[in-house]
Amino acid sequence: MLGGEETMDSKYYLTWEEYLTEHPELEGKSTQAIASKIQKYEDAMFTFIMDLLL
Amino acid sequence: MTDAVSLTNERNQMFRDLFSGKTPKRVPVSNPATQDFAIQYAGLDLVESQWDLTKLEPVYDKFCQDFKTDTYPGGSIRIPSHYQLLGSTPIIMSSSGFMQHPEVVGLLAEEYDQFIASPYDCIIETILPRLYTEFNGQPGKVAMALAKAMRAHSDDMAYLGTIRAKMNAKYGFATMGAALTEAPFDFMADFLRSFKGISGDVRRYPDKVSAACEAVLPLMVKKGTLPNPSMLGYTFIPLHMAPYLRDKDFAALYWPTFKKLIETLAEMGQTVQLFVENDWMRYLDYLYELPENTIMRFEYGDPKLVKEKLGNKHIISGFYPITLLQTGTKQQCVDKAKELLDILAPGGRYWWQADKSIINLEANGPVVENLKAVLEYVYENGVY
């Protein structure tokens, strides 16, 4: 987690909780491994996008 | 190579000490020249070497060997491949082969409300399509352009990372992480409203400027967060617009969210390095207020006054004029380094860096010899 996610409030950035709401089929399945990977790429995209404006 | 490993450990300790306000065993020194300079120094073509990164390992090896430095003298965020793939307009390569930022407008004045409602939505939907041509068009094409650009960027960074690891292993540099972010006001200015645009906004819609800065602050915090807050490293923040504002506009519009950004990062346990560009002498009292042990690298100003007002609380850096390396004799250049050491080193909290980066190498000029001499001098003689 990079921090500050709770205040992002954007349709283009999902926290794990939001993602899970949209993908309930993942509930209970190796959550830690899946969550950290999914979140890693959400954050990688965030960093890439913001670096285009810095 | 145990030599390199112990050198790295020694240098890491120096920086850990420095960043926590303790006095390291000597003044750390960093080479201010960049990858662009290194490529020219190696006699290679600037354009080709920024596209074919395999050319860079011998470039860096020679660079690291010839110039004394405690930190890895590399890092470029302006590798052209992903910019080209996205149809960049804000970062382009000039006829001289240097990546530069011409004045662009990403956000129109009438779009402030849209931005304030959700900055990230506005960035994806409006700002990026305006600034990067490949964000427009058929969804399939946009998706492919973004995928290619991300892949290219990721490959470039990974490859440069392998060179860095090799150089660290060979030369024993300090191993520090870094994150990049900006003050909210600077973010609003640089790629979004432009210098000209924000100058008018400050007069016409100061409330919107203020609200936009508040809205984007969480994104600036997130962007500036290191992968691991306790790692040795810092958040790098170049400061742009403040010297061009009246005091009252600075106080009302620039300072509040800038201060919050630094405080939030410091609360997370991170070190912050401000690149205090241009002249902040009228704002020294503000800088004093920032969390203890903020690194402040100055471009212009009075080093004596800065040391006096800020040197007991913050880590001072910069001031060494790179233009002297172009025009001065070797002795004059070394004398200047000594002068700054005498002013800034006593009592600690000082890191030798130049006033800005050196990107261009004049083929027959004195810079190479002068730079080598200065770095050597500080490395050998930099005591507190």
Add this chain to the structure above:
Amino acid sequence: MIDLQVLTQAVGDLDEKTILTMINDFVATNPSGEDAQKVVFACQQGMAIVGDLFEKNEYYVGDLIFAGELLSKTIELLKPVLSGVATQKVGSIVIGTVQGDLHDIGKNIFGSMAEAAGFDVYDLGIDVSPSAFVEKVKEVEPQIVGMSGVLTLAIDSMKKIVEAINEAGLRDSVKIIIGGNPVNEDSCKQIGADSFTTNAAEGLKTCQGWVN
């Protein structure tokens, strides 16, 4: 009847609302070209106030940029009533950011201040080659050529441009001023320019001195 002193002060205060109201009201009265010229002059005097406040560190670069924008807007609004009147130009200047460099904010500030002061300004843009400078000088026969740059490589480009102007046999017909971060007395000599500045207001004064 428009109060020219109030207008001048409003420009000096960078009071956009007042300026635009006054100008719009003025244009609506269908004024003579001669009266419109007086209004332009009043605005120029206001810009001189802006320049003074900048030198006194009450205004900063952001304010100069805003001033330039206000003046452009004002001239646009006055164009319909200025047409047909021979506007008094004090001289003409060709400006550009030199080859290899893409920075133009300082150049743009200088350009708008020069226009405000009555110069005809021909702006070649950024990354401008020596031949482009020479072609424009041949075309418009300016009194002054202004070269701008922020990177140190600009110094080399400026040298080449002066050489090109020389080779074209035009050096004696123009005054050359250089501007930007890396310019100073030494580089000015090296380049072969007549003057240098890192301050748009000061550069303008130099140019005004040349055409008087």
